[in-house]
Amino acid sequence: MSAVPPLDPSATPVSAAEASALFEPLADEPGLLVAVSGGPDSVAVLALLADWAKLPGRPSLQAATVDHGLRPEAAGEAEAVARLCGRLGVAHRILRWAGPKPANGLQAAARQARYDLLAEEALRRGNAAIVTAHTLDDQAETLLMRIAHGSGPAGLVGMRPRSLRGAVAIVRPLLGLAKSRLIATAEARGLPFVRDPSNADSRFERVRWRELAPSLAEHGLDAARLGLLAERMARQEDALARRAADVLAQRRLPVTVGEERRLGFRQLAEEPEEIVLRVLALALAEMTQGVESYGRLERLEACAAALLAASRAGSATKRTFSGCILSLDRNGVLSLRREGPRRRGVHPATS
Template identity: 50%
Template sequence: MGCAAQAEGRIPLLVATIDHGLRPGSAAEAAGVAGLAARLGLPHRTLAWSGRKPTAGLQEAARSARYGLLAGLAAEAGADLVLTAHTLDDQAETVLMRLCAGSGPAGLAGMAPARPLDGLTLARPFLSIAKARLVATCEARGWPYVRDPSNTDPRFGRARLRRLLPLLAEEGLTADRLERLAGRLRRDETALAAAAADALRDLRRVDPRGDGRLILEGADLAALPEAVALRAVGLAVASLREVAAAPPVRLERLERALLDALLPALRAGTPCRRTLAGLLLTADGGRLTLAPAPPRRVPRATPAGDES
């Protein structure tokens, strides 16, 4: 991690290792990193991911814990920049994983070279550099490195896709081309996101009831290109769900609600309602209204012997 405050023209660094506790040798590996950091004259901290580990979505949970621990240490150290060593290979694998999951342009844009992280900046300076080049650099300088066995564990989707990359490269789908695809989609997604934010600002209408609903002008929404309309409504949904700290809405669910039902209803002038991730979206009277969905009714149990 790097601290933004400079001392005599140099940026102080703090090396951090996350011990996830998922493999028997992880503690020894963390100690090895600490030893190398000491030889290089760099301060080092080992952070442990403690507590129970989930049986499903283990890698996703580990990633979330890792970034949380790094952000906490950065705040403690007074740093405002967290650096990770994600490489071109990692980017290619990420794009493939999201392609398999049916992601849209935002997902296929892959990992950003820099993004916000809990009030800090997370940056990936090696994102356009092949992993083989980093390995060669370590070998040339005599720096020891460890190969994580989970990277080849077939239980994990990323590891299975990693084995396919050489075969895909033979057909022309190289890591470089996947990275180039991600960059192009990231560029386009940035433009679409800006257009959607502008559109949402223009579409919002004052809610006379003032009860936390969000009202959008229906005719103007229906006249937008669908890609912009989808993102504008997605931003509106996200703004209401942030209050409840809810996870993002999946793209296909938003598409089904908006493109298949609500937009056609607005264009036809017919009422339509759809529930989406705890919200009720209502197209009626030339407006699209977003509000918390009412609680579901719990069916009453029929007493034993009651045949009515």
């Protein structure tokens, strides 16, 4: 492992008191599994958590490192993390991504595998919460990527401080801290760390946005401003999601077919378009667990627009979306049912 200078020479290490305040929401977790890659962010979080968890009444702390098997050095780096954990008194396990690796979408597949392995280990550890070292810089990069991909309000929330992967909680206590402060923490404590060369590989989208960050900051679009946007969007998202759930409950109609859903769409159409979109998304989510690409919102908007136009005209129509057929009758009742396995996308359904 080797050292690298802080991204900001003026960055100060995270103090014990500051770490205690940041970790306080984790005090009631059944256990903590900190994901440690060996980079400066994660080794700093590991050391801070190790100190915090020693106090009475704290949850048990374990660490895990995922060896994706993509670089010859990865195995040695994982072993180095194990030695550091031993020095800090933290139990550690290396998790290996076995099997063939995809030729395309390697970073996305590696991320999926990493969280799958961590979730399995967390469950094995008694449903411990997974702690990641995501920082304000990571949040900013996430928002820029989602803006570029045409994400809606829900995507612009960015990463949440707490989310679920199945039954396992993923907690990100340091989303408000700059990455440079974690590097400064690792250096001040003399912690050994590595820098993954893929983090500087411009073939990857996140890296390209990272390279643009200094230029964007010069024009006022820095990580702090993007982080504030994420917080504001989260506040709005929570309010809109609650309203959409209430409206769905109000407009749901009895059904006679097992997996069919029926909505009073004529009354739903009186709501703001954003609520109509969200109610449709909630109803569809009850029907299918399919995940689509970044263009999903645009297709949902097109589907909703067609249904709204037909409702206002008092006509019937059918659309398909996300593995479902949506049938609107002349009385303004919308029925949703699963479609056949070969039909995907949004288009007028043939009858």
